Amino acid sequence: MAKKIILYSLSLLCLVLLCASTSKGFMEWWCDYRVFSLKLYYTQARYGDLFTMCYLPGFNDSKGAALREYPENNSGTHLYIIHDSYLQDWLKKENFKGVDSLITSDVRNQGIDIRIDSTKNNILVIESSERFTGWRFRDVSLLESMLRFPSAQQAGEQPSLPEEKKIMENFFNPNINQNLEFNLFDYECFIPLKSLKAKLNYKLFDHLSKQVCVSRDGKYLLLNETVDSSSAASSFYKTSDWEIASTTESLDKVSEYYKSKGFDKVYFTIVPNPVSIIDPTYMAYNHKIERIFDPKKLKSEFIDIYTLFKKEKQQLYRRDDSHWNNRGVQIFVDELNKRLSKESR
Amino acid sequence: MLFNSLHFLVFFVFTLSLYYALPHRFRWFMLLVLSCYFYMVFVPWYVLILFAVILIDYLAAFLIAGTTGIGPQLFLFLSLGANLGILFYFKYYNFFIDNVDVLLHSLHIKNPFVLLEVILPIGLSFHTFQAMSYTIEVYRGNQKPEKHLGIYALYVLFFPQLVAGPIERPQNLLQQFKTKQVFSFSNLRSGLLLMAWGMFKKAVVADRLAGVVDQCYGTVETQTTQQMWMGVLCYSFQIYCDFSGYSDIAVGAARTMGIRLMENFNNPYLASSVNDFWKRWHISLSGWFRDYVYIPMGGSKVNMQKYCRNILVVFALSGLWHGARYTFITWGLVHALLIIIERMVTKNRSASMSLIQRVFKIVFTFILLSLTWVFFRSASIKEACAVFKKLFVYSGQQFNSLPMNGIEIIFSIGLLLVLLYSEKKVKNGFIERSAMYYPLLIVTIAACYFFGIYNYKQFIYFQF
Numbered sequence: 001m002a003k004k005i006i007l008y009s010l011s012l013l014c015l016v017l018l019c020a021s022t023s024k025g026f027m028e029w030w031c032d033y034r035v036f037s038l039k040l041y042y043t044q045a046r047y048g049d050l051f052t053m054c055y056l057p058g059f060n061d062s063k064g065a066a067l068r069e070y071p072e073n074n075s076g077t078h079l080y081i082i083h084d085s086y087l088q089d090w091l092k093k094e095n096f097k098g099v100d101s102l103i104t105s106d107v108r109n110q111g112i113d114i115r116i117d118s119t120k121n122n123i124l125v126i127e128s129s130e131r132f133t134g135w136r137f138r139d140v141s142l143l144e145s146m147l148r149f150p151s152a153q154q155a156g157e158q159p160s161l162p163e164e165k166k167i168m169e170n171f172f173n174p175n176i177n178q179n180l181e182f183n184l185f186d187y188e189c190f191i192p193l194k195s196l197k198a199k200l201n202y203k204l205f206d207h208l209s210k211q212v213c214v215s216r217d218g219k220y221l222l223l224n225e226t227v228d229s230s231s232a233a234s235s236f237y238k239t240s241d242w243e244i245a246s247t248t249e250s251l252d253k254v255s256e257y258y259k260s261k262g263f264d265k266v267y268f269t270i271v272p273n274p275v276s277i278i279d280p281t282y283m284a285y286n287h288k289i290e291r292i293f294d295p296k297k298l299k300s301e302f303i304d305i306y307t308l309f310k311k312e313k314q315q316l317y318r319r320d321d322s323h324w325n326n327r328g329v330q331i332f333v334d335e336l337n338k339r340l341s342k343e344s345r
Numbered sequence: 346m347l348f349n350s351l352h353f354l355v356f357f358v359f360t361l362s363l364y365y366a367l368p369h370r371f372r373w374f375m376l377l378v379l380s381c382y383f384y385m386v387f388v389p390w391y392v393l394i395l396f397a398v399i400l401i402d403y404l405a406a407f408l409i410a411g412t413t414g415i416g417p418q419l420f421l422f423l424s425l426g427a428n429l430g431i432l433f434y435f436k437y438y439n440f441f442i443d444n445v446d447v448l449l450h451s452l453h454i455k456n457p458f459v460l461l462e463v464i465l466p467i468g469l470s471f472h473t474f475q476a477m478s479y480t481i482e483v484y485r486g487n488q489k490p491e492k493h494l495g496i497y498a499l500y501v502l503f504f505p506q507l508v509a510g511p512i513e514r515p516q517n518l519l520q521q522f523k524t525k526q527v528f529s530f531s532n533l534r535s536g537l538l539l540m541a542w543g544m545f546k547k548a549v550v551a552d553r554l555a556g557v558v559d560q561c562y563g564t565v566e567t568q569t570t571q572q573m574w575m576g577v578l579c580y581s582f583q584i585y586c587d588f589s590g591y592s593d594i595a596v597g598a599a600r601t602m603g604i605r606l607m608e609n610f611n612n613p614y615l616a617s618s619v620n621d622f623w624k625r626w627h628i629s630l631s632g633w634f635r636d637y638v639y640i641p642m643g644g645s646k647v648n649m650q651k652y653c654r655n656i657l658v659v660f661a662l663s664g665l666w667h668g669a670r671y672t673f674i675t676w677g678l679v680h681a682l683l684i685i686i687e688r689m690v691t692k693n694r695s696a697s698m699s700l701i702q703r704v705f706k707i708v709f710t711f712i713l714l715s716l717t718w719v720f721f722r723s724a725s726i727k728e729a730c731a732v733f734k735k736l737f738v739y740s741g742q743q744f745n746s747l748p749m750n751g752i753e754i755i756f757s758i759g760l761l762l763v764l765l766y767s768e769k770k771v772k773n774g775f776i777e778r779s780a781m782y783y784p785l786l787i788v789t790i791a792a793c794y795f796f797g798i799y800n801y802k803q804f805i806y807f808q809f
Contacts, residue, residue, distance in 0.1 A: 004366055007362045007363070007365055007366035008362075008363075008366045010358065010359075010362040011359050011362040011363040011366060014355050014356075014358050014359030014362065015359055017355055018352075018355055018356065018359065021355075168389060171385075171389075172385060172386055172389055176352050177350050177351050177352050180351040180352060180355060181351060184351070184355075193794075196795070197794065197795050200795055200796075201795075201796070204752050204753070204756070205749070205750060205752060205753040205756070206750050206753075207753075210800070
């Protein structure tokens with residue numbers, strides 16, 4: 001009898017685990033609940049994304065000092081930001097001077113519906129990291145779909161997946177292995193074991209997760225695709241003048257489009273790949289950012305983070321993450337604040 | 346579902362615990378449902394193809410056994426036709442149309458056929474061959490038609506051997522599903538060790554060598570002669586560890602449930618001839634072709650001319666079974682030629698050999714086999730020729746960097762020695778009975794974790 005109880009309990013446990021890990025909806029809820037409400041461990045919330053990809057120890061780093069805040073915000077500026085992961089966690093309207101409304105649209109998700117208040121000063125910033133610039137800044141329809149201007153009738157309507165596809169996604173989730181890993185092994189107690197494996201394979205065989213590599217000075221983990229010259233995301237990928245011209249043309253189109261919809265100013269900005277700042281001589285740097293933001297060719301306005309970063313002596317990127325640290329963000333925010341002060345009504 | 350995934354690990358623990366928790370009468374149903382789920386993880390709706398195959402053969406078996414005169418033959422052909430028709434549609438139709446196109450083009454006739462845009466259902470050749478062996482055995486009177494549709498469906502769908510064999514015979518498997526399997530600690534021990542050993546071969550050895558092989562075959566032109574040889578030899582071990590690793594996990598998983606599947610490999614690289622190799626490599630497939638194609642054609646007890654014909658046909662079919670490509674057919678035909686040559690050369694020689702002679706023959710056979718794998722691995726005959734050119738015409742190119750450093754090359758050679766030394770000990774139950782069982786199981790699992798490469802790379806034989 002006891003044997004039966006044990007066997008049934010074990011099978012029930014596995015069934016719950018399988019059902020939970022296969023359900024897309026449940027995992028989205030559980031991930032948020034576990035990390036934010038239960039405060040249970042989640043590697044990516046504590047360590048950088050690159051560490052989570054490879055578990056190679058010795059690169060632990062923090063985000064740094066919190067960003068400056070400006071609580072008195074009532075100058076009548078509405079700030080809109082289309083962004084990627086570089087600005088995902090950092091956005092608070094208090095960080096921006098004279099902004100009384102901040103609306104963001106993550107370029108990795110579907111666009112959002114907005115209504116422009118023409119009595120306000122409407123500023124739009126479109127940000128992309130250098131590695132995605134090649135295609136994201138050339139995709140006019142993508143950028144134009146990030147902020148939608150629906151009529152009163154259309155507002156609130158969300159395109160949804162067909163029912164059949166939803167059911168299939170919940171039964172045969174392609175991410176089930178990652179979900180099981182998250183549910184079973186994403187706990188602090190497993191980190192030493194994972195790190196030992198990573199260290200053994202790196203020291204003995206020079207093997208690291210294919211997504212990650214170590215910088216030449218051994219201080220940073222880097223996203224491999226930003227270094228590998230055969231990848232379009234790389235800082236060393238040969239980028240033709242035609243591609244640059246096509247990008248500038250697209251940016252000008254997007255800028256015109258949003259201005260026609262009521263924006264007073266549209267700024268573009270590109271966050272450099274860490275390797276472009278830390279070690280641009282690793283191979284032949286393609287100078288993509290400087291070429292795109294050439295004021296002789298680009299009619300639109302831009303915020304040149306690359307030039308600001310080149311002047312900076314302090315550490316601007318996290319060692320265990322593909323993103324910048326708070327110091328890096330602060331430089332961008334300060335520059336944007338300067339522009340906002342000029343524009344405030 | 347891939348054996349080398351967390352998904353399978355949890356699925357397997359669930360299946361095993363529920364299997365022993367449930368009363369015997371419910372087990373077939375549970376295994377059937379879970380086997381369907383296992384298959385549906387790849388492409389859900391392809392399970393319908395399996396249902397169709399099951400239903401056709403289930404009914405055909407009754408019609409074969411229940412009719413006389415021309416009836417049994419007719420229904421056997423209908424059943425085989427349906428199975429082969431499905432196989433042809435998904436696997437060979439486009440290949441056939443391509444060739445028709447070339448032919449018609451040379452005659453300046455427009456090709457009226459269009460290519461199909463279908464994905465090959467995973468492991469299709471395995472389960473259709475297993476299904477066909479059932480109707481053939483019923484026709485031959487070696488197997489009674491199975492009355493229980495669920496048990497028969499489980500014979501085709503049983504998850505451990507569903508997508509890459511071993512291709513079982515109904516006499517071995519059907520009865521085992523009906524027999525009440527009592528939990529046995531010995532079965533669990535040997536099953537788990539086999540599974541760990543299979544995982545070791547796949548994750549630690551095969552997927553490690555895959556990096557070198559992929560680079561060498563991916564960029565033939567830039568490789569040096571030495572590197573190409575390394576790539577070719579590595580592929581021999583990669584495909585062995587990949588496929589036999591899968592078979593070990595399949596056999597081990599079934600064994601934990603008290604079900605004995607046939608062994609698919611018996612140290613094939615210790616074969617002293619190509620003929621000997623085929624008695625040790627993919628035993629369930631070579632047995633299938635032997636019993637259902639080769640022997641009905643006359644086997645070896647015929648004159649030399651017919652023997653050559655039989656061997657060539659069987660090996661061409663064996664090549665074609667692997668895939669609709671000329672490289673596979675060529676691979677099969679080269680094996681056939683080698684076997685014919687062997688028979689001609691060794692016909693009048695005595696069987697006794699000194700140890701040195703034996704070792705020499707093993708090494709020689711291994712090199713021959715490795716060269717035949719070039720056809721198997723290459724995407725086209727042209728690519729295979731380029732590899733052979735690289736192997737035999739010294740290029741004098743500069744040595745490129747390989748995805749393995751010196752330590753890893755030494756480590757890999759060590760792994761292969763461990764493999765050759767331990768393979769038999771694991772398979773024949775020597776370790777399972779020794780006091781070293783638990784330490785060795787732990788070491789194997791630890792090696793799988795620390796040195797395994799988990800990029801969820803599919804098993805090579807899944808594509809067949």
